[in-house]
Amino acid sequence: MEDFFGLYNYWIVIFLAMAGLYIVIARGNLIKKLVGLNVFQASVFILYISFGKVTGGTAPILVKGVEMYSNPLPHVLILTAIVVGVATTALGLALVVRIRKEYGTIEEEDIHSQDESM
Amino acid sequence: MLSSHLPVLVIIIPLICAPLCILFRGKDQAFGIALLATWASFACACLITARVMTEGQISYELGGWPPPIGIEIRIDALNALILLIVSGIGSVVAPYSRNSLLLEYVEDRSSMFYSAFLLCLCGLMGVAVTGDAFNLFVFLEISSLSSYVLIALGFDRRALTASYQYLIMGTIGATFIVISIGLLYQATGTLNMADIAKRLPEHGYDRTVISAFAFMVIGAGLKIAIFPLHQWLPNAYTYAPSTVTAFLAATATKVSVYILLRFLFTVFGVHFSFEILPTAAPLLILAILAMFIPSIVACFQKNVKRVFAYSSVAQIGYMILGISFVSVTGLTAGILHLFNHALMKGALFLVLGCIFYRIGSCHIDRMAGIARRMPWTMAAFVGASLSLIGIPMTAGFISKWYLILAAYEKGWWYVTVLIVVSSLIAVIYVWRVIESAYFREPPDDLATVSEAPLSLLVPTWILVIGNVYFGIDTSLPVGLAELAAKSLMGVN
Numbered sequence: 166m167e168d169f170f171g172l173y174n175y176w177i178v179i180f181l182a183m184a185g186l187y188i189v190i191a192r193g194n195l196i197k198k199l200v201g202l203n204v205f206q207a208s209v210f211i212l213y214i215s216f217g218k219v220t221g222g223t224a225p226i227l228v229k230g231v232e233m234y235s236n237p238l239p240h241v242l243i244l245t246a247i248v249v250g251v252a253t254t255a256l257g258l259a260l261v262v263r264i265r266k267e268y269g270t271i272e273e274e275d276i277h278s279q280d281e282s283m
Numbered sequence: 284m285l286s287s288h289l290p291v292l293v294i295i296i297p298l299i300c301a302p303l304c305i306l307f308r309g310k311d312q313a314f315g316i317a318l319l320a321t322w323a324s325f326a327c328a329c330l331i332t333a334r335v336m337t338e339g340q341i342s343y344e345l346g347g348w349p350p351p352i353g354i355e356i357r358i359d360a361l362n363a364l365i366l367l368i369v370s371g372i373g374s375v376v377a378p379y380s381r382n383s384l385l386l387e388y389v390e391d392r393s394s395m396f397y398s399a400f401l402l403c404l405c406g407l408m409g410v411a412v413t414g415d416a417f418n419l420f421v422f423l424e425i426s427s428l429s430s431y432v433l434i435a436l437g438f439d440r441r442a443l444t445a446s447y448q449y450l451i452m453g454t455i456g457a458t459f460i461v462i463s464i465g466l467l468y469q470a471t472g473t474l475n476m477a478d479i480a481k482r483l484p485e486h487g488y489d490r491t492v493i494s495a496f497a498f499m500v501i502g503a504g505l506k507i508a509i510f511p512l513h514q515w516l517p518n519a520y521t522y523a524p525s526t527v528t529a530f531l532a533a534t535a536t537k538v539s540v541y542i543l544l545r546f547l548f549t550v551f552g553v554h555f556s557f558e559i560l561p562t563a564a565p566l567l568i569l570a571i572l573a574m575f576i577p578s579i580v581a582c583f584q585k586n587v588k589r590v591f592a593y594s595s596v597a598q599i600g601y602m603i604l605g606i607s608f609v610s611v612t613g614l615t616a617g618i619l620h621l622f623n624h625a626l627m628k629g630a631l632f633l634v635l636g637c638i639f640y641r642i643g644s645c646h647i648d649r650m651a652g653i654a655r656r657m658p659w660t661m662a663a664f665v666g667a668s669l670s671l672i673g674i675p676m677t678a679g680f681i682s683k684w685y686l687i688l689a690a691y692e693k694g695w696w697y698v699t700v701l702i703v704v705s706s707l708i709a710v711i712y713v714w715r716v717i718e719s720a721y722f723r724e725p726p727d728d729l730a731t732v733s734e735a736p737l738s739l740l741v742p743t744w745i746l747v748i749g750n751v752y753f754g755i756d757t758s759l760p761v762g763l764a765e766l767a768a769k770s771l772m773g774v775n
Binding site: 175186189193198202205206209212213239242246249252253255256257259260263264267268278280 | 288380417420421424428431432440441443444446447450451454455459462465466548752
C-alpha cells in the first residue's frame with residue numbers, strides 16, 4: 166500500500182499519459198487533438214521532474230549547512246523539452262488555422278468527406 | 284586547426300545560415316546562402332569520412348567539456364555514412380529547388396523555405412553526429428518541426444492535413460523517445476550514449492530498462508514508418524513539394540533508422556536487445572509484411588508520387604529485414620540499403636518533380652506518352668527504377684545481393700524467395716508508369732510540353748549516375764557499411 170501511495174506522482178504520470186493519448190486517438194476535432202498531445206507531453210515533464218527528486222534533498226541552491234540536493238539536471242532537460250512542446254503546439258495551431266481557411270472546418274470527418282468528394 | 288573542429292562545423296554551418304536566409308530577404312541571396320551552406324557541410328562530411336576511414340572513430344568535446352558531463356560528438360563509420368547521405372542529398376536537392384519552386388511555391392516567401400530546409404538539414408545531421416541521448420532528441424525535433432513546415436508548403440490543400448497528421452504522429456514518436464531516454468537516465472545516471480552502454484550491464488536489466496527499450500523501439504518505429512506505423516508517410520510524401528519529398532524520402536527516415544540501430548545495438552547492446560528480449564522475430568515479421576503489403580497497395584495507386592511513397596514503406600522493410608538478421612552480413616545489407624535507397628528514391632522523386640514542373644500533375648493517366656516529349660526525364664526514371672527493382676549493375680542490386688547473402692548465411696531460404704518475389708512486385712508498379720509514359724499515345728494538350736530545364740535535369744541525372752556508379756564501384760558504401768556493421772555487432 167505504501168508503494169502505491171508513495172509513488173503517487175508516477176500514477177499521475179501514467180494517468181495523464183493515457184488520457185492524453187486517448188484524446189489524440191478518440192477526438193476528431195483538430196484543436197482537441199493538440200490539447201491531448203499537450204497533456205501527453207505534460208505527463209513526461211512530470212515524469213522527469215519526479216525522478217530528479219532525491220529523498221531528503223532540498224532545492225539545488227548552494228546554502229551553508231545543506232549537504233543533500235535534488236538532481237537539477239532533469240529539470241534543465243525538461244526546460245528544453247517544454248520549449249520543444251511549445252514550438253510543436255504553435256506549429257500545430259498554425260496548421261489548424263490554415264486548414265480552417267482552406268476547408269472551413271476543423272472536424273476530421275468533414276475534412277475527410279471533402280477530400281473524398283473531390 | 285580548423286580541421287579539428289570539423290565534427291561540429293558540419294552542423295554549425297547550416298544552423299547559422301538558416302537565420303541568415305531570412306535576414307537577406309531576397310530570393311537569390313537566400314538561394315545562394317543555402318547552396319553554399321549545403322555544399323560546405325557536404326565538404327565537411329567528406330573530410331570527416333576520410334578521417335574516420337583512416338584514423339577510426341572521432342570524438343569531439345563540445346565547448347571543451349569532457350564527456351560524460353559535457354556533450355560529446357562521436358563519429359564512427361555509421362555516423363559518417365549517414366552524414367554523407369544527408370549532406371550529399373541536400374547538396375543535390377538545393378540547386379534543384381530553385382527552379383522547381385517557381386510553380387509550386389509563392390515566390391516572396393522563398394527565403395523562409397530555404398531557412399526551414401537548412402534547419403531540417405542541421406537537425407538531421409545533428410542526430411547523426413551527437414553522442415548524447417538527450418541532444419539526439421533535440422536535434423530530432425529540430426528536423427521534425429522544420430519538415431512539418433516544409434510538407435505544409437505543398438500547393439494542394441491536402442498538404443496541410445498531411446502535415447498535421449505527421450505532426451501528431453511524429454510528436455507521439457518523439458515523446459516516446461524522450462520517455463525512453465528519461466528511463467535510461469533514471470537507471471544509469473548518464474546521458475552519454477557510450478556511457479549508458481557501459482553502465483547498463485552493471486545496473487542489470489530490470490523493468491525500467493525493459494520499458495525504456497519498448498518506448499524506444501515504438502518511438503523510433505513511428506519516425507521510421509515501420510509497417511503498421513506508416514500511416515503518416517504516404518500523404519506527407521504525396522502532397523509535399525517535389526523537392527521536399529525527394530529530400531525527406533532520402534534522408535529523414537534514414538536518420539530514424541540510424542537512431543534505432545544506435546540504440547538497439549550500441550546503447551542496449553546485442554545481448555539485451557536480441558538474446559534476453561526476442562526482438563528479432565517481430566522485426567522480421569514486420570519487415571516481411573512491409574515488403575509485401577505496401578508494395579501491393581502501390582500497384583493500385585493513380586498518383587505516381589503516392590506509388591513511390593508506398594514503395595518507400597516497402598523499402599524500409601528491407602532495411603529492417605537486414606537488422607532482424609542480427610549478423611554482420613545482415614547489418615551490412617541493411618545499412619547499405621539505407622545508402623542505396625537514398626540514391627534511388629531521391630532520383631525518382633526528382634524525376635517526378637521534373638514532370639510536375641512541366642505538366643502540373645503526377646497522375647498516371649496524365650503522364651501518357653510523356654516519354655516522347657521528355658525523353659531525358661523518363662530515361663532518368665527508367666534508370667532509377669531499375670535500381671529500385673534491383674537489376675545488376677545498379678546500386679539496388681548490391682544491397683539486395685547482400686540481403687540474400689545474409690539470408691543464405693542464416694539458412695533461411697524462404698526469406699531469399701520472399702526478397703525475390705517482393706522485388707517482382709516492384710516491377711509491376713514501375714511497369715505501369717513506364718507503360719503509360721512510353722507506350723500510350725500522348726493526348727493533344729501534351730503537344731506543347733517540352734523537356735525539363737537543365738537546372739532540374741542535371742541534379743536528377745547526378746543521382747541516377749550515382750545509382751549506376753555505386754552499383755559498379757561498391758568500395759565506398761560497402762566498406763563503410765561493413766565497418767559500421769562490425770562495430771555495431773562488437774566484432775573486429
